[in-house]
Amino acid sequence: MANAILYVYLYNRIPLFIALVVRPSPYRKLWFLPILCLNIWLLFCVPNTGESPSTSNSLGCAIFCSVLTASDFILLTDVQKELRLQNDKRDIPASSLSARMVWALKLMTSQRAVGWAHEPTGRIPAKPKTSRWTFVVSRLFLGACYYMLSDLLRILAQWRFAVVRRGTTDVGALGSLLDRMTYLTALAEVQMGLTMPYICMSAVSVALGLTEPKEWPAMFGSWSEAYTIGRFWGRTWHQMLRRLLTVHAKFVVKVLHIKNGTSLSWHVQLFVVFTLSALLHLVGEYRIFNNWTSGGAMSFFVIQAVGITIEDMIIALASKIGFRKTTSLSKLVGYVWVCGWLTWTIVWWIGPLTKARFGTPDDKQSVILEFFQRALANETFSIKGQ
Structure with a gap:
C-alpha cells in the first residue's frame, strides 16, 4: 500500500512537474506518454496489498485523475501562455527557471484554481x-x-x-x-x-x-444551494474536478464542431462531464473489486446527467407558464426533489462499496459511542444510592 501511494502521489507528479516547467515546445506533449504508461502500470500491475476499500478507491480515483490532469495541462492547454495567477502580469515562458518552478508548483496544488484567472468564482464558497x-x-x-x-x-x-x-x-x-x-x-x-x-x-x-x-x-458549498440536482453538483458539492472535467467536455464539443452557447453544446458537455466522472469512480471500483462490473459508479453518475436534463425541462416548462421566480416554496419542492432523486439513485453506487467494506477497517463503530457503551456496561455513570 505504501508503495502504491508513493507512486501515485510522488513519482506520478515528477514528469507532470517537468512538463509544466519546460518552456512551450511542440515536443512538450511527449511528456504525456510516461505519465499515461505509469498510471496504466499502477492500475494493472501494482497489486492490492491489503489496503482498505476506501484507500483502494481513493488510489484508483487518483490514478484516473492524474491522467486527466496530464491530458489537460499537457495535451489540451498551453499552460504557460493560457493560465495566469490573478494580477500576475509576468510572461511565464520568459521567466527564470526558479520562477517557472514556483509557478508550476502553485498550479499543481490548486485543483479548484483559487487565485487563478480561470477560477470559477461563482461556483466556490x-x-x-x-x-x-x-x-x-x-x-x-x-x-x-x-x-x-x-x-x-x-x-x-x-x-x-x-x-x-x-x-x-x-x-x-x-x-x-x-x-x-x-x-x-x-x-x-x-x-x-x-x-x-x-x-x-x-x-x-x-x-x-x-x-x-x-x-x-x-x-464544500452550502447545502441550502442544493434545491436542484444541477446546483447540488455544481455548487454544494466540491469542485476539485471541475476544470479537469469541463475542459475535456469543451474539447469534445470542439471536435464535434458543435456551436458554443447552444442547448446541444451544453447538454453534450453535461453528459461528457458526468461520463468522465463515472469513469474516474469506475477506476476506483476496479482497484477494489479487480473487475469492471461489480460496482455501480457508471450507472449512478451517468444518470445524474439524465436527472439534470429532466429538471431543466421541468423548470423551462414552469417558466413558460408563469413560474419564473425562485420562491421559498419552489426551493422546498426542490429540496424534496433532490433528496428523493439521490435517495433513489445513490443505492446503485454505494451499495456495492458498502459490501466491500464488510469486515475491513472501514467497518468500525463510533469511538464515542463505544466509550459510552463501555462506561454504561461498567456502571461508570450510575448514581450512588439508587
Whole structure:
C-alpha cells in the first residue's frame, strides 16, 4: 500500500512537474506518454496489498485523475501562455527557471484554481476575510468539530451496513424509504473525508505564513444551494474536478464542431462531464473489486446527467407558464426533489462499496459511542444510592 501511494502521489507528479516547467515546445506533449504508461502500470500491475476499500478507491480515483490532469495541462492547454495567477502580469515562458518552478508548483496544488484567472468564482464558497491567527484558531476548532461529527457519523453508517447485510427483506414502505435514505450518509462521509485534511492543511499553511486565509475557501458549498440536482453538483458539492472535467467536455464539443452557447453544446458537455466522472469512480471500483462490473459508479453518475436534463425541462416548462421566480416554496419542492432523486439513485453506487467494506477497517463503530457503551456496561455513570 505504501508503495502504491508513493507512486501515485510522488513519482506520478515528477514528469507532470517537468512538463509544466519546460518552456512551450511542440515536443512538450511527449511528456504525456510516461505519465499515461505509469498510471496504466499502477492500475494493472501494482497489486492490492491489503489496503482498505476506501484507500483502494481513493488510489484508483487518483490514478484516473492524474491522467486527466496530464491530458489537460499537457495535451489540451498551453499552460504557460493560457493560465495566469490573478494580477500576475509576468510572461511565464520568459521567466527564470526558479520562477517557472514556483509557478508550476502553485498550479499543481490548486485543483479548484483559487487565485487563478480561470477560477470559477461563482461556483466556490466565499473566501475567508479573517486575520491570520483568527483563521488558524477557527480552522483548528472546526477540525475538532468535524472529527467528532465524522466519528458520530459511523453510527448512521452502521445502520447502512445493517441495511446492506439484511438485503431485500420486506420492512414495509416507510422502513424501505428510511433504509434507502441511510445511503445518503455516504455523501456525508465523503464530505468529512475531504474536508478534515483540507482544514488541517489550511491551518498549517496559514500558520507558517506560506499562504493567506483568502486562499482557503470552504471545500464544500452550502447545502441550502442544493434545491436542484444541477446546483447540488455544481455548487454544494466540491469542485476539485471541475476544470479537469469541463475542459475535456469543451474539447469534445470542439471536435464535434458543435456551436458554443447552444442547448446541444451544453447538454453534450453535461453528459461528457458526468461520463468522465463515472469513469474516474469506475477506476476506483476496479482497484477494489479487480473487475469492471461489480460496482455501480457508471450507472449512478451517468444518470445524474439524465436527472439534470429532466429538471431543466421541468423548470423551462414552469417558466413558460408563469413560474419564473425562485420562491421559498419552489426551493422546498426542490429540496424534496433532490433528496428523493439521490435517495433513489445513490443505492446503485454505494451499495456495492458498502459490501466491500464488510469486515475491513472501514467497518468500525463510533469511538464515542463505544466509550459510552463501555462506561454504561461498567456502571461508570450510575448514581450512588439508587
